[in-house]
Amino acid sequence: MVVYIIMAIIAYLIGSINFSVIFSKKFAGFDVREKGSGNAGTTNMLRSVGKKAAAITLVCDILKGVVAIGIAILLGYIPDMNRELLVQISGVAVILGHTFPIFFGFKGGKGVATSLGVLLVSNWQIGLICLVFALVLMILTRMVSVGSCAAAILFPVLTLFIDDHYTVLTDGKSGKVYFIYSIILAIIVLFNHRSNIKRILNGTENKVSLKK
Helix, strand or coil: CHHHHHHHHHHHHHHCCCHHHHHHHHHCCCCHHHCCCCCCCHHHHHHHCCHHHHHHHHHHHHHHHHHHHHHHHHHCCCCCCCHHHHHHHHHHHHHHHHHCCHHHCCCCCCCHHHHHHHHHHHEHHHHHHHHHHHHHHHHHHCCHHHHHHHHHHHHHHHHHHCCCCECCCCCCCCHHHHHHHHHHHHHHHHHHCHHHHHHHHHCCCCCCCCCC
16 A cells, blocks of 8 residues: 555656746746646647747656656566556556646646656557547647547547557456546546637637647
8 A cells, every 4th residue: 555655646746847837937937827828738838938848848748657657667566566556546646746736836737748648658559549639630620629638538448449558457457447547537637628628619719820
């Protein structure tokens, strides 16, 4: 039990390192949460600070998920550990940390980039499918939120049909062991996009200029 609690704390603290706030202050001299949509994420960084800062933020946010799951995998080598549970605890905690960062007043981002990092390390096949699916929808609709929400919904569906390429999957188990976990992650992402979903339904959601 102690190991699982330690994993949750470590992952949450990793997630709480909000790079968009750090980089916006470094590159532009202001807190990105005070500009644009008020969200501490890549899209608002792109609109408020610029492409360079947004790209660096995106990579760092993805790496948060990668590092958190990597630590869970290493801790899974401790005897009698439920390795799948460690990964799931880490994934949920790092995304919650990103959303409610203890270092930045519990006001963070929406967790999409960090979720991508979690998915790519947990199962690269599912991660890539969700990424491509999201990018196609983003290009077609020019709305980042549409791709993000759709990919979040797709994740649980894929766990029902894909049993291969899981970094951690004990012999005899199927990918369905990650189904409840995938629903939790999807709910977190959708909850964080609740205002975007309202704007999508109202036809007022902000669009990204592909030319820029």
